[in-house]
Amino acid sequence: MKIYTKSGDAGTTSLIGGERVSKCDARVEAYGTVDELTAFVALLADEIRDDSRANDVVAELERVESELMTVQALLAVGCGGEGKIAPLEPSRVETLERAIDRMQAEIPAITKFTIPGGHRALSLSHVCRTVCRRAERAALRAAEITTVDGTTLKYLNRLSDYLYTLGRLLTERFKIEERQWIP
Numbered sequence: 001m002k003i004y005t006k007s008g009d010a011g012t013t014s015l016i017g018g019e020r021v022s023k024c025d026a027r028v029e030a031y032g033t034v035d036e037l038t039a040f041v042a043l044l045a046d047e048i049r050d051d052s053r054a055n056d057v058v059a060e061l062e063r064v065e066s067e068l069m070t071v072q073a074l075l076a077v078g079c080g081g082e083g084k085i086a087p088l089e090p091s092r093v094e095t096l097e098r099a100i101d102r103m104q105a106e107i108p109a110i111t112k113f114t115i116p117g118g119h120r121a122l123s124l125s126h127v128c129r130t131v132c133r134r135a136e137r138a139a140l141r142a143a144e145i146t147t148v149d150g151t152t153l154k155y156l157n158r159l160s161d162y163l164y165t166l167g168r169l170l171t172e173r174f175k176i177e178e179r180q181w182i183p
Contacts, residue, residue, distance in 0.1 A: 008023065011023050015078025016076050016081035017078045017084065026142040026145055027078070027142045030135065030148075031073075033131065033134055033135040033138045034072045034135045034138075037128065038065055038072070040128045040131055041061055041065050044125055044128055045057075045062060047120055047124055048170070051121075057169070057170075070088050071139075074087065074088065074148070075139060075142060075148065087152075088151045088155055090154075092155055099162055100162050107165075108172075112181055112182065114181070116167065119170065119174050122170045122171055122176060125164075129160050129163035132159050133160050136153070136156040136157055
């Protein structure tokens with residue numbers, strides 16, 4: 001099978017179910033941004049993979065990558081594709097919440113915004129967080145024109161919280177001085 005089909009040369013693509021839409025369609029923008037997020041999450045996992053201080057986090061990030069593939073597929077469903085992709089289980093949101101709670105128990109409370117930086121892994125977690133927020137906004141725009149599963153939207157919202165908390169956890173574990181924004 002060839003990787004190129006030439007069917008998108010005129011600026012359209014197929015959604016799951018066969019519906020052809022513009023590559024500028026809100027659904028394409030949403031699943032494309034989640035695809036970008038998946039790549040950044042993989043990069044973050046690769047960055048910390050060999051560091052014993054983050055072994056538990058790598059497994060979580062790999063699970064998140066798989067869940068993001070499901071999110072992409074759900075956002076790519078068009079007419080005729082309904083029911084072809086199993087919805088994201090609400091337990092996936094709850095798993096993120098438990099991970100956030102576990103991480104928060106390990107880090108000091110904050111009263112100010114934090115500024116990313118000080119270590120590549122920390123900065124990458126914030127890149128993931130900001131791309132996740134953009135993906136969430138894109139998914140919300142898609143939800144204005146088509147049905148988007150509510151668990152998918154909750155998942156993206158909670159994932160950005162997870163990635164922020166992960167950045168703070170890495171700050172603690174890697175003994176990086178946390179920089180707080182003081183206007």
